Amino acid sequence: MAGLSRIRYGRAFVLLLTGAYFLVPLACAVAFSIGAGTPGRSIGFGAYTGVLGAGGFTDSLTLTLKLAAATIALVLALLVPALVTVRLAAPRLRTLVEIVCMLPLVVPAVALVAGISAVLRWGPDHFAGTPVFQALAALQDQNFPFVLVLAYTLMALPLAYRTLDAGIAAIDLRMLVEAARACRAPWPRTLLQVVLPNLRGALLNTAFLTLALVLGEYTVAAILGYQPFAVWILAISGSQAQMSVAVSVMGLLVTWVLLLVVATAGRAHHPKETS
Amino acid sequence: MSAIPTAAGGSSRPRSAGRSAGLGPARRLRPPRLTGWLGVVPLLAFTVVVFGLAFGTMVFGAFTTPETAPGGVHLTGANMSASVHGAYLTSLIGSVKLSAVSALIATVVGLPIAHVIVTSRFRALRRAVLAGSGVLANFGGVPLAFAFVATLGNAGVLTHRFHLLSHGWSLYGFWGLTLVYLYFLIPLMVLTLTPALEGLRRQWCEAARNNGANTFRYWAHVALPLLTPSLLGGYVLLFGSAFSAYATAAAMVGSSVPLVTMQIADALSGNVLVGQGNVALALGVDMVVVAGLVMAVQLPLQRRSARWLA
Numbered sequence: 001m002a003g004l005s006r007i008r009y010g011r012a013f014v015l016l017l018t019g020a021y022f023l024v025p026l027a028c029a030v031a032f033s034i035g036a037g038t039p040g041r042s043i044g045f046g047a048y049t050g051v052l053g054a055g056g057f058t059d060s061l062t063l064t065l066k067l068a069a070a071t072i073a074l075v076l077a078l079l080v081p082a083l084v085t086v087r088l089a090a091p092r093l094r095t096l097v098e099i100v101c102m103l104p105l106v107v108p109a110v111a112l113v114a115g116i117s118a119v120l121r122w123g124p125d126h127f128a129g130t131p132v133f134q135a136l137a138a139l140q141d142q143n144f145p146f147v148l149v150l151a152y153t154l155m156a157l158p159l160a161y162r163t164l165d166a167g168i169a170a171i172d173l174r175m176l177v178e179a180a181r182a183c184r185a186p187w188p189r190t191l192l193q194v195v196l197p198n199l200r201g202a203l204l205n206t207a208f209l210t211l212a213l214v215l216g217e218y219t220v221a222a223i224l225g226y227q228p229f230a231v232w233i234l235a236i237s238g239s240q241a242q243m244s245v246a247v248s249v250m251g252l253l254v255t256w257v258l259l260l261v262v263a264t265a266g267r268a269h270h271p272k273e274t275s
Numbered sequence: 276m277s278a279i280p281t282a283a284g285g286s287s288r289p290r291s292a293g294r295s296a297g298l299g300p301a302r303r304l305r306p307p308r309l310t311g312w313l314g315v316v317p318l319l320a321f322t323v324v325v326f327g328l329a330f331g332t333m334v335f336g337a338f339t340t341p342e343t344a345p346g347g348v349h350l351t352g353a354n355m356s357a358s359v360h361g362a363y364l365t366s367l368i369g370s371v372k373l374s375a376v377s378a379l380i381a382t383v384v385g386l387p388i389a390h391v392i393v394t395s396r397f398r399a400l401r402r403a404v405l406a407g408s409g410v411l412a413n414f415g416g417v418p419l420a421f422a423f424v425a426t427l428g429n430a431g432v433l434t435h436r437f438h439l440l441s442h443g444w445s446l447y448g449f450w451g452l453t454l455v456y457l458y459f460l461i462p463l464m465v466l467t468l469t470p471a472l473e474g475l476r477r478q479w480c481e482a483a484r485n486n487g488a489n490t491f492r493y494w495a496h497v498a499l500p501l502l503t504p505s506l507l508g509g510y511v512l513l514f515g516s517a518f519s520a521y522a523t524a525a526a527m528v529g530s531s532v533p534l535v536t537m538q539i540a541d542a543l544s545g546n547v548l549v550g551q552g553n554v555a556l557a558l559g560v561d562m563v564v565v566a567g568l569v570m571a572v573q574l575p576l577q578r579r580s581a582r583w584l585a
């Protein structure tokens with residue numbers, strides 16, 4: 001019994017220490033953002049109420065959300081058909097698809113953006129006046145820089161692949177499809193009404209992890225000179241330190257709650273696992 | 276950015292439906308062979324074009340002179356050689372050192388935390404921690420840096436409360452950066468270790484105890500050897516993640532700690548001499564080499580741990 005209680009104290013100790021390390025900075029950040037803890041400042045929620053009116057906030061957030069929506073759509077449009085195909089029709093391609101999806105891991109974001117900016121600089125010199133030039137210009141449109149969507153999609157591929165693949169592995173895809181086909185459902189209907197609904201949890205999960213990635217992404221956007229959410233936070237940090245901290249904390253918490261909701265919802269749909 | 280097992284990614288059920296192609300029923304139930312291949316085409320085309328173009332241009336630029344140079348574009352090893360000398364070498368070493376140290380600390384600290392979380396009786400705690408880990412490991416970057424600046428920066432709440440500045444504390448140095456990196460590396464380690472720890476069967480522990488082993492011996496002779504591939508794989512993954520991180524350092528320290536990612540960014544945005552653009556590409560190639568080595572070590576280790584702890 002003595003051993004047991006010692007173990008229990010040990011666990012409590014580890015949890016306490018971990019909790020302190022991870023919660024204290026968040027708590028301090030909240031305190032900082034409302035002006036507590038720093039002398040000479042009155043406590044107030046100005047940093048939070050002022051966010052909506054702050055210059056550039058709506059623009060950068062809209063841009064980020066648009067980018068996120070496009071990235072999620074592109075990631076799912078590329079991955080879902082590929083993964084379903086690999087499971088159903090071409091298991092031999094599995095390794096190839098896995099390698100392709102893991103490739104972006106070998107190229108850190110900074111190196112990727114170095115390559116991208118080299119392409120963007122190199123293109124106009126050689127293709128001036130051709131459709132390629134216009135395409136490159138369209139990619140860099142300030143209102144909706146599609147080049148960021150391409151970069152984010154690449155960066156999201158490894159994570160999205162693992163999430164979706166785990167989701168597909170958890171259901172018996174072959175059996176579902178064969179059942180649907182045996183009931184004379186045509187292929188499109190099988191995919192849309194049988195396969196996709198069963199992957200709802202994995203799809204949601206992938207979408208939200210991609211959202212988290214796009215919301216927090218700074219490297220590529222900053223170096224290419226665009227100003228989505230994360231870049232905006234850094235830009236205002238000089239003049240409005242409290243607000244930048246307030247927005248950061250809110251961003252972290254909102255993403256966390258969203259992911260938690262998705263995790264809980266995704267779990268509720270599965271039958272209880274036996275182990 | 277990193278290979279992250281997801282918080283709520285899915286069940287731990289083994290994959291069963293993978294390769295039972297020969298056993299299926301009638302042929303007409305399967306997708307026709309040709310259209311079956313078509314599903315993979317968009318993904319492959321996308322990666323070949325986007326990834327191939329960016330990567331190819333980077334490698335090409337790293338080994339050639341810039342177009343503005345007298346004599347035009349020709350092959351040269353000067354960029355690569357410049358990227359491993361002088362200030363660039365310092366930054367490479369700085370990055371490697373920071374990543375190695377922070378990944379080591381995160382691995383050592385992450386194991387007990389992951390163990391406590393995995394064996395916890397409170398499922399809600401588990402779920403919350405795993406989702407939180409997913410956010411911290413992925414979201415990271417700028418918000419994280421600001422939370423720490425507000426806490427321990429020069430005007431931070433704790434710095435002020437405990438007069439840390441007079442004790443010589445600075446968040447904007449090597450150890451400060453390590454402290455911040457741990458904030459996203461430990462969650463990443465927890466996420467990486469969770470599946471492996473879930474694979475440790477309770478029976479193994481009971482068997483060890485029945486043979487007279489105490490907790491220490493169980494860990495030293497049973498659990499740790501089983502977990503070693505996962506731990507090593509996790510360490511390598513963390514190293515890669517810290518090595519390629521840029522946003523946190525950029526938002527926090529400016530250039531007081533030399534890091535290769537900052538050098539690349541500086542060279543790209545023209546903060547240094549003109550014509551250094553191709554050296555930035557060469558540095559990018561250096562990073563790819565390091566990241567490639569990391570992956571080459573990590574993948575076999577992952578396979579190995581998956582064999583035991585499936």
